[in-house]
Each structure stands twice: as structure tokens, then as C-alpha cells.
Amino acid sequence: MKFTKMQGAGNDYVYVDCTQNELKNVSEVAVAVSDRHFGIGSDGLILIKKSDKADFFMEMYNADGSQGSMCGNGIRCVGKYVYDNGLTDKAEITVETLSGIKTLQLYPGSDGKVKTVRVNMGAPILQPEQIPADIHAFKNAEILKNVDRLVAQPISVDGKDYEVTCVSMGNPHAIVYLDKNVDLKAFELEKIGPMFENHPAFPDRVNTEFIQVCDSENLNMRVWERGSGETFACGTGACASLVATVLNGLCNDTATLHLLGGDLKITWDKKENTVYMEGPAETVFTGEWLLKEEN
Structure with missing residues (x-):
């Protein structure tokens, strides 16, 4: 299996061109290649396929083998892959995902390779039922019966109350705000992250973003992704966090999200009710993975 390792703001995936050939036992392959000690090392596996609805189809799997609907950092790298490898010569492409068709604007550098997307x-x-989030697991369950969004709502996790704002960008996100005096780098994400991920309030599990507001245009973020654990970046999470922070009146409609792996510029165009994400996409290396015989 020929592959390309790519990363967007440190969110790394193994990419395989499946426009001509299918890959079998994909979930098992995803687990194997994602292992950072015995595999290639990644946050998951992304297959690039043909689509009868868009220019390409992105099929993504988390490091634990579960299938995901959408990955913002991953889809930027898909754009770079198809352009740099001659699968398209268009600077604007459409990519079908399980959460809908996304439009990508590609920005090549002087060397003809895509740098940002x-x-x-x-x-x-x-809407809570579409995220999905079960309001009965929130502390104000009775009050929430008639609300159309969950903004700064209290929830108990491991005996401690947190206020969360819930947003889906094709996958579910719970956004939590931390005080500026909290050391974000020392925050015990590996302990609290799984408790949020598997909380009964989120029937499909949840990605959780922990945010510190620097000012109206800059947010610091760490993220725990369902199925992958902590990652250096999460594109949909950055988008959800910007939307949540605007809803909480804490930032402008455009802000820069500072993640462990780099920065993402996010804009929520309220008139269009559309979120735009801009950030880097880089190739790390290419190689071949020896598949098991049954694959």
C-alpha cells in the first residue's frame, strides 16, 4: 500500500489514493498504521476516492479504527494531495464527506505546491438533537426542554461542574472555557478528556475543546478527539470553538485559534451562516506499508 503522511497544524493522517484501487479491512489498517510505536504514526487514516457528487470523496478513520464524518485539518491535506499529485489542476475543488460536500480554495506557492487551503x-x-446531545444528562434538564441551543450549560463530569457550549460541524463538539490563570499546557486533558468523550450527555461520544480567550481575536485551544485522544489540532473543533465563543459574546466573528500544532484562522459569516477555515497543509513523507495477506 503506497501512502503519504501529511499534517495540518500538527493533526497528522496517513493518506491513500483509492481513486483506482479499493483498500480492504480499512478499520484494521487504520489502527495498525496509526500506532506511533509499531506503525507509521498518525491520528488516523484518510482514503481519497472518486465521487459522483463532487470532485473527490474523503473517507476518514480515527486511530482506534472508528469512522469519522469530517476532519477540517484532514480535508485541507486532501486538497493539497490531489493538486500536488496531479489528480486535479483546479484551484477550487469540492470534496464529498459523510457530513456533506465541502468547497476548498487551494493556494499554491511559488514552487507550484499547495501551501494553505x-x-x-x-x-x-x-440544535441539541442534531449534534447530538441529550439534554436529560445536563443539570438544567427541565429548563432545556424548550431551547434550540446549548450555550454555557452546566454539566457534571467526574464530580465537578463545567459549563459547556455544544456545536456540531458535522461531528459533535463540547466547548469548555478555562480561566486565564490556568496553565493550559499543564491541564490534565488525558484524565478529563475521556470522561467528556464518553459522558451520557453525548450518545455518539464527543470531541471536547478547552479554550482560553486571550482577546477578541485570539483563542488558545487544546482538544480531546473522540477515537483519537489528544491531537495537536482539530479543524472542526476550531470552527466549533469560534462559533461557541461568538455565541458566548467572547470574541469577534473572525479569530485565530492557537493550537499545539499551529494556528488556524476561523470566520463565521453570520449573513451566510457559513464557517470558513484557513490553515496550512504539509506533506511529511511518502512510503509503502506492507499489508497483511488477507488485505
Whole structure:
């Protein structure tokens, strides 16, 4: 299996061109290649396929083998892959995902290779049942019966109360705000992250973003992704966090999200009700993975 390792703001995936050939036992392959000690090392596996609805189809799997609907950093790298490898010569392409068709604007550098990508991520989903989020697991369950969004709502996790804002960008996100005096780098994400991920409030599990507001245009972020654990970046999470922070009145409609792996510029165009994400996409290396015989 020929592959390319790519990363967007430190969110790394193994990419395989499946426009001509299918890959079998994909979930098992995803687990194997993602292992950072015995595999290639990644946050998951992304297959690039043909689509009868868009220019390409992105099929993504998390490091634990579970299939994901959408990955903002991953889709930017898809754009770079197809352009740099001659699968398209268009600077604007469409990519079908399980959460809909996304439009990508590709920005090549002087060497003809794509450096940054701007993605139309679509409209944020705020309705609890569509995220999905089970209001009965929130502390104000009775009050929440008639609300159409969950903004700064208290929830108990491991005996401690947190206020969360819930947004879906094709996958579910719970956004939590930390005080500026908290050391974000020392925050015990590996302990609290799994408790959020598997909380009964989130029937499909959840990605959780922990945010510190620096000012109206800059946010610091760490993220725990369902199925992958902590990652250096999460594109949909950055988009959801911007939307949540705007809803909480804590930042402008455009802000830069500072993640462990780099920066992402996010804009929520309220008139269009569309979120745009712009950030880097880089190739790390290419190689061949020896598949098991049954694959």
C-alpha cells in the first residue's frame, strides 16, 4: 500500500489514493498504521476516492479504527494531495464527506505546491438533537426542554461542574472555557478528556475543546478527539470553538485559534451562516506499508 503522511497544524493522517484501487479491512489498517510505536504514526487514516457528487470523496478513520464524518485539518491535506499529485489542476475543488460536500480554495506557492487551503465548512449545527446531545444528562434538564441551543450549560463530569457550549460541524463538539490563570499546557486533558468523550450527555461520544480567550481575536485551544485522544489540532473543533465563543459574546466573528500544532484562522459569516477555515497543509513523507495477506 503506497501512502503519504501529511499534517495540518500538527493533526497528522496517513493518506491513500483509492481513486483506482479499493483498500480492504480499512478499520484494521487504520489502527495498525496509526500506532506511533509499531506503525507509521498518525491520528488516523484518510482514503481519497472518486465521487459522483463532487470532485473527490474523503473517507476518514480515527486511530482506534472508528469512522469519522469530517476532519477540517484532514480535508485541507486532501486538497493539497490531489493538486500536488496531479489528480486535479483546479484551484477550487469540492470534496464529498459523510457530513456533506465541502468547497476548498487551494493556494499554491511559488514552487507550484499547495501551501494553505481555505475550506467552506458549512453551517454550524446548534440544535441539541442534531449534534447530538441529550439534554436529560445536563443539570438544567427541565429548563432545556424548550431551547434550540446549548450555550454555557452546566454539566457534571467526574464530580465537578463545567459549563459547556455544544456545536456540531458535522461531528459533535463540547466547548469548555478555562480561566486565564490556568496553565493550559499543564491541564490534565488525558484524565478529563475521556470522561467528556464518553459522558451520557453525548450518545455518539464527543470531541471536547478547552479554550482560553486571550482577546477578541485570539483563542488558545487544546482538544480531546473522540477515537483519537489528544491531537495537536482539530479543524472542526476550531470552527466549533469560534462559533461557541461568538455565541458566548467572547470574541469577534473572525479569530485565530492557537493550537499545539499551529494556528488556524476561523470566520463565521453570520449573513451566510457559513464557517470558513484557513490553515496550512504539509506533506511529511511518502512510503509503502506492507499489508497483511488477507488485505
